[in-house]
Amino acid sequence: MLVIMSDEHGPMFSSTYGHPIIRSPHMDALAAQGVTFDTAYCNSPLCVPSRASFMAGKHVHRIGAWDNGAPFPSDTVTWAHLLRAAGYHVVLDGKMHLIGPDTLHGFDAQLTRDAHRTERSNISGGEWHEPHRRGGEQMRRRIEEAGPGRARHLDFDDAVEAAALEWLRQPDRADGPWCLVTGFLAPHFPLIVPEPYFSMYYPNNLDMPLIPRGHVERQHPAHERVRQTFNLYDYSEEQVRVARAAYYGLVTYLDDKIGRLIEALRETGRLEDTVVVYTTDHGEFAGDHGLWWKNSFYEQASRVPLIISQPGQLPTGKRFGGAVSLVDLVRTMLDFAGSGDPGDLDGDSLLPVMQALGTAGEADAAARWKDEAICEYYGHATNRPHRMIRAGRWKYNYYHREPPELHDLVEDPQEFHNRAGDPACAAVESALRRRVLAGWDPDEIEQTVRRSQRARQIIARAEGVRRAEPAPQGLPR
Numbered sequence: 001m002l003v004i005m006s007d008e009h010g011p012m013f014s015s016t017y018g019h020p021i022i023r024s025p026h027m028d029a030l031a032a033q034g035v036t037f038d039t040a041y042c043n044s045p046l047c048v049p050s051r052a053s054f055m056a057g058k059h060v061h062r063i064g065a066w067d068n069g070a071p072f073p074s075d076t077v078t079w080a081h082l083l084r085a086a087g088y089h090v091v092l093d094g095k096m097h098l099i100g101p102d103t104l105h106g107f108d109a110q111l112t113r114d115a116h117r118t119e120r121s122n123i124s125g126g127e128w129h130e131p132h133r134r135g136g137e138q139m140r141r142r143i144e145e146a147g148p149g150r151a152r153h154l155d156f157d158d159a160v161e162a163a164a165l166e167w168l169r170q171p172d173r174a175d176g177p178w179c180l181v182t183g184f185l186a187p188h189f190p191l192i193v194p195e196p197y198f199s200m201y202y203p204n205n206l207d208m209p210l211i212p213r214g215h216v217e218r219q220h221p222a223h224e225r226v227r228q229t230f231n232l233y234d235y236s237e238e239q240v241r242v243a244r245a246a247y248y249g250l251v252t253y254l255d256d257k258i259g260r261l262i263e264a265l266r267e268t269g270r271l272e273d274t275v276v277v278y279t280t281d282h283g284e285f286a287g288d289h290g291l292w293w294k295n296s297f298y299e300q301a302s303r304v305p306l307i308i309s310q311p312g313q314l315p316t317g318k319r320f321g322g323a324v325s326l327v328d329l330v331r332t333m334l335d336f337a338g339s340g341d342p343g344d345l346d347g348d349s350l351l352p353v354m355q356a357l358g359t360a361g362e363a364d365a366a367a368r369w370k371d372e373a374i375c376e377y378y379g380h381a382t383n384r385p386h387r388m389i390r391a392g393r394w395k396y397n398y399y400h401r402e403p404p405e406l407h408d409l410v411e412d413p414q415e416f417h418n419r420a421g422d423p424a425c426a427a428v429e430s431a432l433r434r435r436v437l438a439g440w441d442p443d444e445i446e447q448t449v450r451r452s453q454r455a456r457q458i459i460a461r462a463e464g465v466r467r468a469e470p471a472p473q474g475l476p477r
Contacts, residue, residue, distance in 0.1 A: 001088075001179040001275045001333060002168075004261060006254050007047065007095060007188035008294065010283030011040070011305035013251055021205060023252045026259030027307065030278055034309025035318045035354045041325045041373040041390060042282045045294040045301040047097050047116070048072075048124070049379065050281040050326070055079065055098065055105060057330035057345040060376040061440060066449050067379040068124035069456060071100040077342055079330050080106030083179050086339040091167065094160035094183030097281075107181075111163040115156045115185060122460050126229075127453045128383040128446070136230035143235055143292060146191035146243035148198035153185040154253070160184055161257050168264045177337070184257060187250030187284065189293070197249030206245050208237070209287040215416055216290040222386065222399055226295045229381035240287050247286050271311060275336050278307045279329065289415075295380050297388040297397045297405075298415055302375050308332070308354065318357040322366060323390045324350060325373040346374075374436075378449055385442040385449070389435055396420075396432035400442040404433070 011017040014024040016031050017038070043053040044060045052065035055078040060066070063076055080090045084106060092104070093111035101119045104110060126133050164182045167173075227233065235243075258278060265271040285291040285300045294301040306329065308314065327347030334341060335349040348370060356365035377386040384400040395415075397405040406420040406429050419425045 001277065001336065002261065002265065003179065003181045003277045003279075003333075004184070004258055005095075005181060006184045006186060006278075006280040008282060008284045009187055009251065009254070009280040009305060010286070010300045011303055012300065013187075013248065013284070013286065014255075014305065016307070017305065021201070021207060022248050023200065024255040026255045026262065027278065027305070030258065030262065030276060030307050030309055031319075032317050033311055034276070034307055034314055034316065035320060035357060037306040037308075037324050037350075038319055038321045039323045039373070039390065040279070040304050040306035041302050041323065041375050042280075042304050043325050043327055043374065044376050044379075045282040045296055046377065046379040047281055048099060049376070051097050054281070054326045054330065055096070057327050057347055059327065059346050059374055060378070061385075061445055062346070064448070064452060066452055068097075069099065069122040070124075070452065071121035072098040072102070072105060074100070074102040074105070076105070078106040079333055079339075080104075080179075082106075082334055082339045082342070083337055084108065086337050087177060088337060088339075089176060089178040091178065091180050092183065093164050093167070093180060094156070095185060096181070096183050111167060112156075112159050114183070115153065120460070120463070121456050123453055123456055124379065126380065126383070127457065128450050129453075130383075132225060132228070132381075132383065134228045134231070136228075136232075139230040139293070140232070142189045142191060143232075143239055143243045146239070146246045148195055148202075148246070149192045150194050151190050151192040153188070153190065154192075154194065157184045157186050157254075157257065161260065164261060165264050168261070168270070169268055173268065173270060179333075179337075182261065184254060186254040186257075187247055191243050191246035191250070193246050193249035193253055197253045198245060200252060201248040202242060202245035206241060206248060208240065208244070209290070210414065211288070211290055212416055218418075219289070220397075220399070220405055220418070221402060222382065222397075223289065223291065223296060223298075225381040226291060226293075229295075230293060232290065232292055235287075243292075244286050247284065274310070275333075276307075276309045277329065277333075278305060279326065280304050295377070297375060297377070297386070297395070299409075299413075302388065308350070310336075314354050315357045318354075320350075320353055320357065320366070322353070322369045322371040323373040323392070325375070372435075378445075385445045387436050387440060387442075389432055391432060391435065394428055394432060396429065396436055398433065398436045398442075400446065404429070406432070 016027040048068040049065040092107040097116040331347040332350040375388040393410040
C-alpha cells in the first residue's frame with residue numbers, strides 16, 4: 001500500500017473533481033485507474049484531530065484529539081499497529097502531526113522528520129474559559145505575503161519525495177507486504193510557490209471566489225468567529241488573486257509529486273500489486289465564503305479528495321457518490337490487508353462498494369451503504385462543541401447552544417441558503433438532529449475539553465518553571 005496524504009487540499013480545487021482551471025493530471029490518471037469518491041469527508045477540519053482520528057479509525061471525541069495541541073496517547077491502537085500485526089512493514093515518511101513523546105504510534109520507522117510533530121502537548125486555538133480572542137495578524141500575513149518564491153515547507157516536501165522514491169526503488173520492497181505513508185505539506189500555507197507553478201495561474205488563468213451579496217453578513221456566528229480569529233477582513237482583490245494563484249500552483253506542485261511516486265511503482269514493476277490511496281487531512285477555503293484556511297463544516301474545509309486504485313483488482317475510472325469519511329478508509333485498508341479488527345472502529349470498509357462498481361450488483365451495494373459521514377470540531381475560534389452529519393443530500397451542522405445549519409447540497413451545493421427552521425424541512429432537520437446527537441453528549445464533551453485544556457495548561461506552566469530553575473548543587477544540569 002502507498003498512501004499519499006497531502007495537507008489542506010479541498011477536492012474542488014483539482015481537475016479531478018471538476019475545477020475548470022487547476023491542473024492535476026496525475027490525480028486524473030490515478031482516478032482513471034481506480035475509484036474516486038465524490039463525497040468524502042475528514043472527521044475534523046483541523047490537522048491534529050483529523051490525523052489522529054484517521055490513525056485510530058475513531059471519531060475525534062472517542063480519542064480526545066480536541067485541537068492542535070492535544071496529545072495522542074501511546075496506548076491508542078492505530079491501523080499501523082494492526083497492519084504490523086498482520087505482517088506488514090509499515091513506514092511513515094513526512095507529516096502525520098501526532099502530538100506527544102511517541103514518535104511512531106505503530107509505524108516501524110520514519111524516513112524523514114515530521115515537520116509539525118512536537119513532544120509537548122499544549123493549548124492550540126484558545127482556552128474555552130477565556131473570552132474570544134481576535135487578531136490573527138500572523139495568519140493574516142499569510143495572504144499578504146503570498147506569491148512566487150521558495151519556502152522551507154517545500155524543501156521539506158522535496159525531502160519527503162526523495163526519501164519515498166529511494167525507499168520504493170529498493171530491491172527488498174519485493175520481500176513481503178508493506179505500507180508506506182508519504183505525508184506532504186503542500187498545498188498548506190504559506191501560500192508561496194516556485195515558478196513555473198505560480199505563472200501557470202497568475203495573472204490571467206484563475207477565477208475568484210463566488211460570494212453573493214449579503215452572504216457573509218448572513219453567515220452563522222461560527223463562521224464569523226473564524227473570520228475574527230484570523231483577521232480575515234478587507235483583503236484587496238489583487239491580494240486574493242495572488243493568494244489563490246499560489247494555492248492553485250501548490251496543488252499542481254503536489255500533483256507532480258504524486259505522478260513521480262506512481263511512476264516509481266511502474267518502473268519497479270510493483271504498480272499492479274500495490275494499493276494506491278490519495279487523500280488529505282482537510283480542505284481549504286481559498287477565499288470562498290469570505291474565509292481562508294479550514295476550521296469549518298463548509299464543503300471547502302470538511303470535504304477531502306479520496307482516490308483508491310489497485311490495477312487488476314479494483315474497477316477503473318469509476319466514481320462513487322455516497323457519503324464516506326476517513327474512518328471508512330481505515331477499515332478499507334485493514335480489509336485490503338486481511339488484518340484483524342479490534343472491534344470498536346467507527347468506519348466501514350469501502351471494498352465491497354468498490355468491487356461492485358460497474359457490475360450487476362452496483363445498485364444493491366450502493367443502497368446498502370450507510371451514506372453517512374460525521375465530522376467534529378473543537379479547535380480554533382470556538383468555545384463549544386460542533387458536530388456535523390452528511391446524510392444523502394443533506395448536511396446538518398450542530399453548534400452547542402447556538403442555532404444549527406441545514407443545507408440541501410443537491411439544490412444548494414454552494415451552501416448559500418441555511419434551511420434550518422424552514423417548516424418544509426422540519427422532518428429532515430429533526431431526524432438529523434437525533435442522528436448527530438446519538439452517542440454524543442455535548443454537555444459532557446464540553447466539560448471534558450475544558451478539563452483537558454486546564455490539565456495541559458498546568459503541565460505547560462510546570463515545564464516552564466522547571467526549565468527556569470537552577471539545577472541542584474552536585475547534580476548535572
